[in-house]
Amino acid sequence: MRFALNEKNDAVVEFLRTRRSTPVLQLGEPGPSRAELEEILTIAARVPDHGKLAPWRFIVYAGKARAEVGEALAEITLADDADASPERLKLERERLTRAPLVVGVISRAALHPKIPEWEQIMSAGAACYNLVAAANAFGYGATWLSEWYAFDERAFSALGVTAGERVVGFVHIGTRGEPPFERVRPELADVVTWRGEI
Incomplete structure (x- = not known):
């Protein structure tokens, strides 16, 4: 969709105005197909990136790989607490299986002669x-x-x-089981400082 310079795109504005995260336990099958996910990741990579460093990467956890990670998390939990309950171990085993697909966003920020590490982290x-x-x-x-x-x-x-890498977050993706509820948003007066007149 193309639109003229300074032309408001009502559909995009409404999407951004109402966009809402979905609680992970409400994400079910199906998840995106491989082709859809490749498009989604292509869009995800289109962000401000001073120096064109791509100081981040994506790890896709799908299928059995999600449960394999869960087993490792349960083992770590047991190493920390030999008396961990079956419920706690089940929770750890299911961390990445709650949604059909999980994408890890990984920061590769590093010292650079021109690009501050903070800017690289913000890009991630x-x-x-x-x-x-x-x-x-x-x-x-x-x-x-x-x-x-x-x-x-x-x-x-x-x-x-x-x-040397750090995890920025895990994005869980699936089909919504129900419409996400709205949550309280900050009042502009509480988060905006005006300097000068418009």
């Missing part, structure tokens, strides 16, 4: 959000989570995260 965050928005635009529900295993390096091998 933008990729994470763009992934959620793109999945929503394709008609799927999605939610961005970062749970304990995003910060525990013992899980990185099972997750496919390499040395």
